[in-house]
Each structure stands twice: as C-alpha cells, then as structure tokens.
Amino acid sequence: MPLLVIRDLHASIGDQEILKGVDLTVNAGEVHAIMGPNGSGKSTLANVLAGRPEYTVTKGSVQYQGHDLLAMPPEQRAREGIFLAFQYPVELPGVRAWQFLKAAMDAQRQHRGLEEMSARDFNRLLQEKVQQVEIDPELVKRNVNEGFSGGEKKRNEILQLALLEPKLALLDETDSGLDIDALRIVAEGVNRSRRPDNAIVVVTHYQRILNYITPDFVHVLMDGRIVRSGGAELALELESRGYDWVKEAVS
Amino acid sequence: MTQTLTKYAGYHEAFQALESSAPKSTPPWLHELRRQAWSRFQQLGFPTARRGNEKWKYTNVAPIASAAFSHPAALPSGAQPTAGRVKQLGPSAPGWTNLVFVDGHYSPALSTQPGQAPGIVVDNLSKATVSSPQLVQPHLARQAGFEDDGFIALNTAFLQDGAFIHVADNRTAPAMINLLFVTTEGPTPKVTFPRVLVVAGKGSQVSLVETYVSPAKSRYFINTVTEIVVGDGANVEHCRLLLESPEAFHVGNTRVYQGQDSTFTSAGFFRGAALARNDFQVLLDGTGANCTVNGLYLTTDSQHVDHLIGIDHAKPHGTSRLLYKGILDGKSKAVFGGTVMVRKDAQKTDARQTDKNLLLSPDAEVDSKPSLLIFADDVKCAHGATAGHIDANTVFYMQSRGLDLATASRMLIHAFAREVIDTVQAEPLRDYLDGLFSQAMPASSLRFGGTP
Numbered sequence: 001m002p003l004l005v006i007r008d009l010h011a012s013i014g015d016q017e018i019l020k021g022v023d024l025t026v027n028a029g030e031v032h033a034i035m036g037p038n039g040s041g042k043s044t045l046a047n048v049l050a051g052r053p054e055y056t057v058t059k060g061s062v063q064y065q066g067h068d069l070l071a072m073p074p075e076q077r078a079r080e081g082i083f084l085a086f087q088y089p090v091e092l093p094g095v096r097a098w099q100f101l102k103a104a105m106d107a108q109r110q111h112r113g114l115e116e117m118s119a120r121d122f123n124r125l126l127q128e129k130v131q132q133v134e135i136d137p138e139l140v141k142r143n144v145n146e147g148f149s150g151g152e153k154k155r156n157e158i159l160q161l162a163l164l165e166p167k168l169a170l171l172d173e174t175d176s177g178l179d180i181d182a183l184r185i186v187a188e189g190v191n192r193s194r195r196p197d198n199a200i201v202v203v204t205h206y207q208r209i210l211n212y213i214t215p216d217f218v219h220v221l222m223d224g225r226i227v228r229s230g231g232a233e234l235a236l237e238l239e240s241r242g243y244d245w246v247k248e249a250v251s
Numbered sequence: 252m253t254q255t256l257t258k259y260a261g262y263h264e265a266f267q268a269l270e271s272s273a274p275k276s277t278p279p280w281l282h283e284l285r286r287q288a289w290s291r292f293q294q295l296g297f298p299t300a301r302r303g304n305e306k307w308k309y310t311n312v313a314p315i316a317s318a319a320f321s322h323p324a325a326l327p328s329g330a331q332p333t334a335g336r337v338k339q340l341g342p343s344a345p346g347w348t349n350l351v352f353v354d355g356h357y358s359p360a361l362s363t364q365p366g367q368a369p370g371i372v373v374d375n376l377s378k379a380t381v382s383s384p385q386l387v388q389p390h391l392a393r394q395a396g397f398e399d400d401g402f403i404a405l406n407t408a409f410l411q412d413g414a415f416i417h418v419a420d421n422r423t424a425p426a427m428i429n430l431l432f433v434t435t436e437g438p439t440p441k442v443t444f445p446r447v448l449v450v451a452g453k454g455s456q457v458s459l460v461e462t463y464v465s466p467a468k469s470r471y472f473i474n475t476v477t478e479i480v481v482g483d484g485a486n487v488e489h490c491r492l493l494l495e496s497p498e499a500f501h502v503g504n505t506r507v508y509q510g511q512d513s514t515f516t517s518a519g520f521f522r523g524a525a526l527a528r529n530d531f532q533v534l535l536d537g538t539g540a541n542c543t544v545n546g547l548y549l550t551t552d553s554q555h556v557d558h559l560i561g562i563d564h565a566k567p568h569g570t571s572r573l574l575y576k577g578i579l580d581g582k583s584k585a586v587f588g589g590t591v592m593v594r595k596d597a598q599k600t601d602a603r604q605t606d607k608n609l610l611l612s613p614d615a616e617v618d619s620k621p622s623l624l625i626f627a628d629d630v631k632c633a634h635g636a637t638a639g640h641i642d643a644n645t646v647f648y649m650q651s652r653g654l655d656l657a658t659a660s661r662m663l664i665h666a667f668a669r670e671v672i673d674t675v676q677a678e679p680l681r682d683y684l685d686g687l688f689s690q691a692m693p694a695s696s697l698r699f700g701g702t703p
C-alpha cells in the first residue's frame with residue numbers, strides 16, 4: 001500500500017481556488033521534490049496535508065496509510081507521522097523549546113501506546129539530535145523560534161524532524177534563505193532521516209537543495225496542478241531552462 | 252446628616268458597637284483616628300461613576316454600597332478552619348512566619364512564628380497598637396490618607412486588626428512573612444477591614460506575601476488597606492494574592508512610600524472575586540529609588556477587576572517598571588488605569604509601563620489606559636498596552652507537532668502568565684503561583700484570531 005495517495009485534490013481559501021486537481025502517489029522509501037514558481041500552490045498543498053484549518057478542500061481525496069487523511073485533525077496527522085517543516089516557522093512567545101519538544105514527543109508517543117519519556121532520556125536524545133543538526137545548544141533553552149535568525153529557525157525545524165522521526169516529512173522551502181553551510185547541514189539532516197519505511201516530500205522553488213538531496217521523483221506544480229513529473233534530471237532541466245519552458249510545453 | 256446616617260445605618264451601628272465594646276487598652280489616639288475616619292466616610296460615602304470621577308469611570312460600586320453586610324466584631328467563636336485546611340488555602344513553605352486572620356481577626360491558634368529575630372517585629376495590629384505604639388503610631392494612616400477616599404476612610408474607621416511588620420535599620424527579616432486573610436462562610440454576608448502596616452527601616456530587607464482567600468463560595472465584602480514604608484536603602488519584596496470567593500467584593504488600597512536608593516518589588520496575582528478593585532500607589536520620594544510593580548489577572552464568567560496603579564516619581568534618578576498582564580475569559584471585564592507621574596524635580600527618571608491582555612472569549616472586554624504625566628525634561632519613559640487573541644497560526648504550528656488544541660492553548664496561556672510569575676524571587680512562592688495559574692488556565696470557549 002502506498003504511504004500517500006492524493007486524488008484530484010481541490011482546495012480553496014475563501015472564494016479563491018488554489019489547488020485545482022492534484023494527483024500524487026508517494027511510497028515509503030521515496031523522496032519526491034515538488035517544484036514550481038512562486039504562487040503556484042506548493043505551500044498550500046503541504047499545508048492542506050498537514051491540516052491547516054484555513055484551507056477548505058472542495059473536491060478529491062487523500063489516503064494516508066490507507067486512511068482518510070482529510071478526516072483527521074492536525075494533531076492526529078502529526079501523531080500518525082506527518083511532519084511539516086514550515087516555510088515560515090512560528091515564534092512561540094514564552095514557550096521554552098525544551099518544554100515544547102518534550103510535550104510534542106510525549107503526545108506522539110502516547111498516541112503510539114508508548115510510555116512518556118523521562119526528562120533524562122529525553123534530554124539525552126535531544127542533545128544527540130542537537131549535535132547531529134549542528135544547532136546551537138543554547139537555542140533549545142530559549143523560547144521556540146523567538147529571536148532566532150532565519151537560518152536558526154530553519155535548522156530548528158530540522159531538529160524537530162530529527163527528533164520526531166516522521167513517516168512522511170513535508171519540507172516547505174526549508175532551503176530558502178540558507179547559506180551554503182546551513183544548506184549542507186539541513187540536507188545532511190534530511191538524508192540522515194531517510195529510511196526505507198518513510199518518505200520525504202521536498203517543496204522548493206530552487207533546484208539548489210536537490211544537489212544535496214537526490215529525489216526519486218520531481219513534480220512541477222503550476223497554477224494548482226502537477227503539470228509534469230519525472231526523475232531527478234527534470235530538476236536540472238528546470239534549472240537550465242526555467243519554468244517558462246514547462247509552461248509553454250503544457251499550454 | 253440624618254440622611255447620611257440612614258444611608259449607612261448598618262455601618263453606623265457597627266461603628267458604634269466597635270467603639271463601645273473596644274477594650275480599655277485601646278489607645279486614645281486610635282479612637283480618635285477611627286472617629287475622624289468615620290466622620291470623613293460619612294461625608295465621602297462610596298464613590299459613584301459620575302462624570303469627572305476618572306478614578307471610578309469603569310467600575311460601579313453600587314452593588315457594594317446598596318448591600319447590607321454584618322461586621323464580625325471578634326474572631327468567630329464557633330468552628331474555625333483547621334490548621335491543615337488553612338495551609339491549603341494559600342502559599343506555604345517550611346520556615347515561613349505565618350500570620351493568619353479569620354474574618355479580619357488574628358488567630359493565634361492558626362499562626363506560627365518560628366522564633367523572634369532581633370530588630371524584627373511581626374505582630375498583629377490590635378496587639379502592636381498597645382504593645383509598641385511608638386513604632387506603630389508614627390506610620391499608621393500616614394501613607395494611606397482617608398481624606399479623598401471613601402473606602403480608605405471606611406477601613407480606617409473600622410481599624411481594629413491586621414498585620415504589623417517592623418524591621419529595624421540594617422536588619423534583614425530572616426523568613427518570608429506570610430499573611431493569610433481568610434473569610435469564612437456565615438449566615439449573612441460579612442464585611443471585614445484588614446489592615447497591613449509594613450515599616451522597613453534604613454538599609455533593611457523584608458519579603459512578605461498577603462493572601463486574601465475564602466473557602467466559601469458566598470458573597471462578602473472585604474475592604475483592605477496596606478501601607479508600606481521602604482526606608483532609605485531598604486529592599487522590600489512584596490506579593491499580593493487574591494483568591495476570593497467568586498461572589499466576593501474586594502476593594503484593596505495599597506500605598507507605598509520609598510526613600511532614597513530604596514528598592515520595592517511587588518507582584519500581584521488576581522483570581523476570584525465578582526468585583527475586585529486594586530488601587531496601588533507608589534511614591535518614589537527619594538533620589539535613586541527603584542520600583543517594580545507587576546500584576547497578573549485571570550478573570551472568567553462575569554468577573555470584573557479594576558486596577559488603578561500609580562507610580563509617582565518625585566525625586567531624580569528613579570527607575571520604575573510596571574507590567575500588568577491579563578487573561579480574560581467568559582464575559583469578564585478588566586480595567587487597567589496606570590499612571591506614571593514624573594514630577595518637575597524627578598530628572599533622569601527611567602520609567603516604563605505595559606499592560607498586555609489575552610482575550611480568550613469574544614465576550615471578554617478590557618479597558619486599558621496607561622498614561623504618562625511628565626513634568627521633567629530629562630527623562631526616559633515608555634508605555635504601551637495590547638489586547639489580542641491567541642493566534643490561529645501559532646496554534647496550528649503546535650498542533651502540527653502533535654499537541655491538541657487544549658494543550659497548545661494552555662501552554663500558550665501559561666507562557667503568557669509566566670512572564671509575571673517568574674518575577675517572584677522566592678522559589679516556593681513562585682512554584683505555588685505557577686501551579687495555581689496552570690490549574691486555572693481555562694481551556695474552554697477559546698476563540699482564535701489572527702491570520703496566517
């Protein structure tokens with residue numbers, strides 16, 4: 001059974017239809033890249049999958065591990081293993097990163113019938129992940145994303161990815177605004193989390209990150225539809241020929 | 252005059268009873284003080300929200316003025332709360348000095364003093380006015396003048412008991428002084444008039460917490476006055492905690508006087524009470540005085556809380572930090588009137604005041620009016636007020652990590668509250684407050700605003 005099956009997905013915000021019939025199948029062990037120009041609906045797709053309430057699904061279906069994903073509230077999707085790395089990570093004023101991450105971990109473990117982690121075990125795990133993603137250890141003592149630089153916020157998303165070990169990771173422009181070192185660290189973090197039983201969907205405007213994370217499939221999203229799919233070479237072609245080339249080809 | 256008498260007939264009778272039954276030991280100056288205050292109350296009466304009365308613009312005390320209350324003249328003879336029960340009513344920790352008052356009267360049986368330290372007097376007022384009048388009289392009713400305030404006049408007219416703390420120059424009170432004012436259930440609604448006087452001598456240090464609490468759910472009226480004198484170079488840490496019954500009327504007046512290079516830190520926590528008024532005025536009357544006044548209020552149902560906070564910089568080089576935060580649920584209403592005054596002489600003042608509110612329900616309401624009155628030219632002053640809902644985008648971020656709506660919002664509300672709770676230095680008190688407020692965080696009727 002595929003991990004994720006999206007069929008003819010239509011989604012709107014207010015009266016505006018943004019996704020106009022998306023079809024996509026993702027199997028465990030695969031890495032997919034979704035590319036497309038700004039405003040094409042990439043973030044919308046990722047957020048609809050994570051359950052952001054502002055979007056209304058007007059048509060179509062999403063099966064996740066054989067279940068109706070759209071019927072689940074966002075926290076249940078997370079507990080079932082969906083993780084969205086936000087394009088714009090949110091600051092949580094006054095909420096300590098440590099406390100937040102522990103609470104997230106506990107909620108997810110509880111859902112899976114696992115025991116709550118002791119503070120000590122959690123600390124050990126967190127420190128391990130902090131080192132892996134080369135994030136400043138001071139950041140997890142601070143309030144979540146509050147006063148973090150753009151790059152720190154993105155790395156903090158990767159820290160959460162490493163910690164929560166999702167089955168389906170959706171990375172929304174995690175590469176944007178990163179310098180080359182940060183990009184390498186983020187990509188390493190993603191590559192390390194690649195396993196045969198999970199899948200990663202990399203949403204990006206630029207091909208750059210795909211030099212580090214080699215996708216099995218590349219899809220081009222334009223005006224709310226996937227207009228072209230191919231292998232890793234499609235990303236390179238897009239890089240050299242631009243999105244206009246696809247636009248012309250489909251119209 | 253006759254009209255006034257009938258208007259406040261209940262108080263008049265109670266006043267007569269208090270004066271005629273007073274023990275012989277009551278000093279004449281105290282009788283005189285009460286009589287003057289009573290006479291002033293008869294002239295002033297209770298305030299009304301009439302035009303031009305800015306101090307009472309948003310709060311109507313007619314429910315207090317029109318109700319009848321009985322005044323317990325002495326400690327209730329019948330069933331008193333047990334020591335174990337009293338401990339659960341407020342904060343406590345080993346080693347603290349605990350003074351417990353039941354219906355306004357000192358309860359020796361429930362109080363514990365772990366031994367006297369030299370230069371430190373911690374006593375109940377009705378005893379101290381007799382045993383150490385030379386320490387009490389020069390300060391009592393000096394900071395809290397009753398000339399313009401009906402509630403202070405009424406409290407002073409009924410001044411009988413309360414707490415007295417005196418720390419001699421350069422002494423440090425060794426333990427937290429924990430004052431607990433308990434109002435018990437009775438057949439008729441009660442009125443009580445607790446009084447607190449704190450005198451910290453030059454270079455002294457003292458920490459105290461005042462808690463006003465009731466195990467009952469019923470109506471009563473509690474009218475408190477707290478006077479705090481912070482001597483030159485002294486350091487006073489103060490906490491005020493309202494845990495009144497949901498039906499209670501609480502009117503509290505606090506007056507603080509600060510000398511040169513003194514430090515005063517206060518944190519107020521407000522829960523309970525149908526109507527609570529917190530009139531808190533600090534006078535920085537010495538060069539280089541430094542004050543921090545924080546507050547946290549959590550209101551639900553149809554509660555009404557009114558904060559009138561004044562910081563008066565009268566001398567140069569003073570610093571003040573005023574931070575009040577409100578969490579409002581249900582149909583509750585909060586009023587914040589903050590005034591920072593910088594007088595002509597108070598050059599180089601550094602003052603900041605902020606009121607932040609988190610509205611959890613569409614029916615909750617806040618009127619926040621921070622203001623600055625600056626008459627000096629070389630000062631650094633800032634003020635601001637905010638009111639907002641929990642942000643939908645923020646909650647979604649937390650949900651996307653597996654937290655449910657209730658847990659996420661409780662975490663955010665708790666984080667909002669913690670900015671104030673964390674200012675409390677004494678760890679057992681801080682932990683107590685943290686527990687108190689995390690339990691109280693409402694999870695229902697949350698409304699989210701904001702756009703992604």
Ligand SMILES: Nc1ncnc2c1ncn2[C@@H]1O[C@H](COP(=O)(O)OP(=O)(O)O)[C@@H](O)[C@H]1O
Pocket residue numbers: 013018036037038039040041042043044045054703
């Ligand atoms: N919350 C929103 N409110 C209004 N319009 C939105 C919102 N989210 C997305 N849109 C609109 O939907 C379209 C697609 O946006 P988005 O999914 O963010 O694209 P991408 O991530 O590909 O740049 C854009 O035209 C954008 O303006």
Ligand SMILES: [Mg+2]
Pocket residue numbers: 042043044087172173
């Ligand atoms: Mg986007």
